[in-house]
Amino acid sequence: MSLPQISDAEKPSGPRRTRIQQRNRQIILDAALEVFSTHGFRGATLDQIAAGSGLSKPNLLYYFDSKDAIHRELLTRLLGTWLEPLRKLDPAGDPQAEIIAYMRRKLHLARDFPRESRLFANEILQGAPRIEDFIRNDLRDLVDDTAQVLAAWAQAGRIAPVDPYHLIFSIWALTQHYADFAAQIGMIRGADHDPTDGAEAFLEQLYTRLLAP
Amino acid sequence: MSLPQISDAEKPSGPRRTRIQQRNRQIILDAALEVFSTHGFRGATLDQIAAGSGLSKPNLLYYFDSKDAIHRELLTRLLGTWLEPLRKLDPAGDPQAEIIAYMRRKLHLARDFPRESRLFANEILQGAPRIEDFIRNDLRDLVDDTAQVLAAWAQAGRIAPVDPYHLIFSIWALTQHYADFAAQIGMIRGADHDPTDGAEAFLEQLYTRLLAP
DNA sequence: TTGCTTATTGACTGAATGGTCAAAATGGGT
DNA sequence: ACCCATTTTGACCATTCAGTCAATAAGCAA
Numbered sequence: 354m355s356l357p358q359i360s361d362a363e364k365p366s367g368p369r370r371t372r373i374q375q376r377n378r379q380i381i382l383d384a385a386l387e388v389f390s391t392h393g394f395r396g397a398t399l400d401q402i403a404a405g406s407g408l409s410k411p412n413l414l415y416y417f418d419s420k421d422a423i424h425r426e427l428l429t430r431l432l433g434t435w436l437e438p439l440r441k442l443d444p445a446g447d448p449q450a451e452i453i454a455y456m457r458r459k460l461h462l463a464r465d466f467p468r469e470s471r472l473f474a475n476e477i478l479q480g481a482p483r484i485e486d487f488i489r490n491d492l493r494d495l496v497d498d499t500a501q502v503l504a505a506w507a508q509a510g511r512i513a514p515v516d517p518y519h520l521i522f523s524i525w526a527l528t529q530h531y532a533d534f535a536a537q538i539g540m541i542r543g544a545d546h547d548p549t550d551g552a553e554a555f556l557e558q559l560y561t562r563l564l565a566p
Numbered sequence: 567m568s569l570p571q572i573s574d575a576e577k578p579s580g581p582r583r584t585r586i587q588q589r590n591r592q593i594i595l596d597a598a599l600e601v602f603s604t605h606g607f608r609g610a611t612l613d614q615i616a617a618g619s620g621l622s623k624p625n626l627l628y629y630f631d632s633k634d635a636i637h638r639e640l641l642t643r644l645l646g647t648w649l650e651p652l653r654k655l656d657p658a659g660d661p662q663a664e665i666i667a668y669m670r671r672k673l674h675l676a677r678d679f680p681r682e683s684r685l686f687a688n689e690i691l692q693g694a695p696r697i698e699d700f701i702r703n704d705l706r707d708l709v710d711d712t713a714q715v716l717a718a719w720a721q722a723g724r725i726a727p728v729d730p731y732h733l734i735f736s737i738w739a740l741t742q743h744y745a746d747f748a749a750q751i752g753m754i755r756g757a758d759h760d761p762t763d764g765a766e767a768f769l770e771q772l773y774t775r776l777l778a779p
Numbered sequence: 780t781t782g783c784t785t786a787t788t789g790a791c792t793g794a795a796t797g798g799t800c801a802a803a804a805t806g807g808g809t
Numbered sequence: 810a811c812c813c814a815t816t817t818t819g820a821c822c823a824t825t826c827a828g829t830c831a832a833t834a835a836g837c838a839a
Contacts, residue, residue: 373786373836391692395609399827412787414828471691474746478684478691479604481749488753496754513775518755519768523740525747530739533687536694540701541709542731555732562726562775586806586816612797624799625817633797 378416380406382430385423390471393479394424425483428476431469432487438462439495439521448506449564456524456556463532464549470532496521512564527556591629593619595643598636603684606692607637638696641689644682645700651675652708652734661719662777669737669769676745677762683745709734725777740769 370378384405388397399420403410417423438458442451463470476484496518503517531538531549538548597618601610612633616623630636651671655664676683689697709731716730744751744762751761 393606393609396606409788477747477750488750493754516764516768519764526739526743534690537690537701541706551729551732555729559776563772
């Protein structure tokens with residue numbers, strides 16, 4: 354069995370690509386993700402990515418126009434995936450179940466794609482210069498909509514009266530922490546077991562108790 | 567009124583320093599904190615720090631041996647401060663009040679020292695190469711001790727039975743998020759108000775409900 | 780095989796980077 | 810004023826960086 358991949362998002366009318374191109378672009382993006390997610394954009398070097406992918410530096414630049422283009426491609430592929438779990442929250446569903454299901458989807462994202470999570474964290478730490486548009490438009494609209502749903506649920510007494518924005522932020526914080534701070538968690542709990550071990554049960558308990566009307 | 571400073575931690579028998587040295591070292595560290603906390607160690611440049619501090623690059627290196635030495639000094643000054651809130655947790659106190667007070671101290675740290683918080687986050691994202699020792703020894707011991715206290719409280723029925731490690735991690739995640747992801751929060755809620763607005767009340771509500779026996 | 784497209788690389792460039800050094804400027808005590 | 814230690818800087822260096830380019834090698838259809 355294989356993990357779901359952060360999808361290619363290739364447009365139907367996109368550039369025709371040979372098998373070699375598809376394969377090598379993927380290899381490069383994979384090595385680049387490793388480097389960008391640990392050192393950030395400025396701290397990453399093409400030489401590191403070249404070494405990680407087993408290709409020569411000029412060869413990287415045969416497949417991508419620039420260091421920036423590689424980074425942009427990674428972010429582009431990520432952003433859609435990042436929004437999806439929140440999009441799936443159903444206003445017509447059971448409030449507690451919906452929120453906990455959203456938390457669980459986010460946690461699984463952090464567990465299955467920790468490098469993508471750290472890439473995102475790095476971008477935000479730098480002030481989000483490359484995804485400011487995405488955050489101010491797509492993400493903000495989605496959060497505002499969801500906050501209204503949550504507020505309505507609270508108003509109707511179907512969940513405890515909590516600040517909807519902080520409720521969303523808390524889910525982001527708690528789930529993303531297991532990817533972004535995995536190094537710290539590993540050093541404290543022992544690097545042998547999964548940093549998210551026990552997290553799902555704990556978070557379920559937390560949100561069950563927080564949201565009970 | 568002035569914020570409490572991340573202290574100098576100068577040893578009593580440390581090197582004698584003139585007024586100019588004390589002042590310029592502080593100016594350099596302040597500018598360096600800004601740069602390191604947003605771009606990470608590798609992404610930061612001495613030229614940026616020089617520009618930010620208003621000093622020439624050779625002048626930086628008159629006060630510090632190297633880029634690494636500046637970074638190390640910042641981390642050293644930070645680590646003690648980072649441990650203190652957890653150290654203050656009193657095993658003899660009221661369980662709920664103690665845990666919530668710890669959360670509040672951490673939140674204030676994130677609010678008052680967001681750059682230090684991001685410096686720490688950057689270090690962990692990179693795999694914590696420079697503070698691995700600190701985490702594996704000082705931090706781990708303190709966390710283990712605290713986890714035992716929490717477990718005893720849970721055992722005695724004085725708080726709800728929760729995983730003590732995940733409880734600690736949750737406090738780290740929720741409080742640190744308001745500093746590390748401040749850019750994102752600002753873009754969603756409007757950059758005009760403090761990202762931690764309303765956070766204290768929300769987190770108090772969260773932990774009150776989570777910990778109630 | 781031939782011929783053409785795609786893929787790969789060694790050698791290079793100009794700019795940026797961390798760091799050095801000797802000389803010059805400054806500061807403070809007398 | 811003088812002196813000497815502290816501070817500051819311009820010029821410089823070796824290395825690393827992103828990116829270029831012409832030449833070569835590999836893939837593939839006929």
